[in-house]
Amino acid sequence: MSGVLLELDRLSVRFLLGRDAEVRAVTDATLHLRPGRVLALVGESGCGKSVLASALLGLLPGNAQVRGKALLHNGTEQEIELLSAPEPVLAGQVRGRLVGLVPQSAATHLTPVRTARSQLVEAIRALDGPAGADELAERVGLDPADLDRYPHELSGGMAQRVAVALALAGDPRVVLADEPTTGLDRPLVHRTVDLLADTATADRAVLLITHDLAAARRVATDIAVMYASRIVEAGPAAEVLTDPWHPYTAGLLGALPDGGFRPIPGHPPDLTELARIEQEWGCVFCQRCPDVPGFAPCTGEPELLDLGGRWIAAHPPC
Structure with missing residues (x-):
């Protein structure tokens, strides 16, 4: 795709825990990282953001199963498919250099x-x-x-x-920052994300992985919101953060100080339970969703819909 540095297409990661158990860490992640942009991948801790980063660099443990595509464009006619690239390519060409x-x-x-x-x-x-x-x-x-x-x-x-x-x-052409502000006070958070944003020049970009929505709002040009292994909404940061379409995004914003400190009820599901929850409810957010009357289950698989440059994971009844 023209003008894209990093292109993820339905990237999924599963960790096998035994004959009948698995962790659904990332499910069908689709993202486009463009030059000069800061793409913030946000969501509560444990939703799969850091696993996605490790998958891109080939740093997953041996019990991981990965599918989908992650194309890295290096500024020439060549591209590297990160998920299938052998270790010599990742170590010699990708990590640190690209x-x-x-x-x-x-x-x-x-x-x-x-x-x-x-x-x-x-x-x-x-x-x-x-x-x-x-x-x-x-x-x-x-x-x-x-x-x-x-x-x-x-x-x-x-x-x-x-x-x-x-x-x-x-x-490198892409800076992947995985929770770079953890443990820092607010002034240091601001300085750190500002520094990272400065590296997103005309031919370079930043993928900022964070649970700090305020930090993402400060520097992100684009944003993707992740919940329980799935990206549920994505688009220009200025639009998504002022007019959220997905109830989870709205809930994250409502939990901020300027949103009234209104936390989302309940807790994120265990990633080992996602298969069962999706089978019973259709949507892993239904049990916390204020838009579902009586907490009635959704039906069918969630679909990531492209609506004029913004993306949202939606079910027909939601």
């Missing part, structure tokens, strides 16, 4: 007995990065002198900036 990862809890991903500088220099050399360590430090708003500190000497914000610098070391 897709840079900002992991959860950045400080825990830094080697404790080495300075930040030594780790960043190593990444630059391994990835043939075009920028030096000091240049990258300044780019992410970090004093180059701080690179000579060990991880335990860095504040949470400093460690997060080092993680972003490491993700940028190979000059």
Whole structure:
């Protein structure tokens, strides 16, 4: 597809737990990430967002079953199908070079007995990065002198900036930030997402995975809302966050301070129970949905409908 850096088509991930048990972690995820854009994938913790990120980089455990497509366009006529790419391609061409990862809890991903500088220099050399360590430090708003500190000497914000610098070391076209603001106070959250948004230049883009809807609202140009393994709504952030079409999106916004602190009743379902819930109810959100009179089940499989550039997962009666 023209003008798309990363294209997901019905990506699904299942974890086999035994002969008759499985975790439905991601179900039929369809997304388009375009240059110059920040696509925020939001939803409650445990809905499958981080599993989706791991699937794109080939970092899933051995009991995972993956289907669908995830096409990475590298700026030439070539494209890489990430889900079927062999490990040498992922390790040699994708990770760090085409897709840079900002992991959860950045400080825990830094080697404790080495300075930040030594780790960043190593990444630059391994990835043939075009920028030096000091240049990258300044780019992410970090004093180059701080690179000579060990991880335990860095504040949470400093460690997060080092993680972003490491993700940028190979000059990737896509930055995949997986819950990059976990554990940070609000001013640091703002600085971190602003820094990530600055990397979405004319030929580069950011996939921001977060449960922090306020952070997503601050920087996202596009948004996709995930619930119990499924993307239930997607579209331009300005439209989705001001005029939500799916009741789950509306519920997330209602739980924010400016939405009145009105949490969604109930709890997300266990991902091991999704097959049973979908069979009995048709929709995994029905049991929490305010739009279902008397909590009557939906019928049929949910369908992701394209409505003029916005997408919504809908059942005929909902």
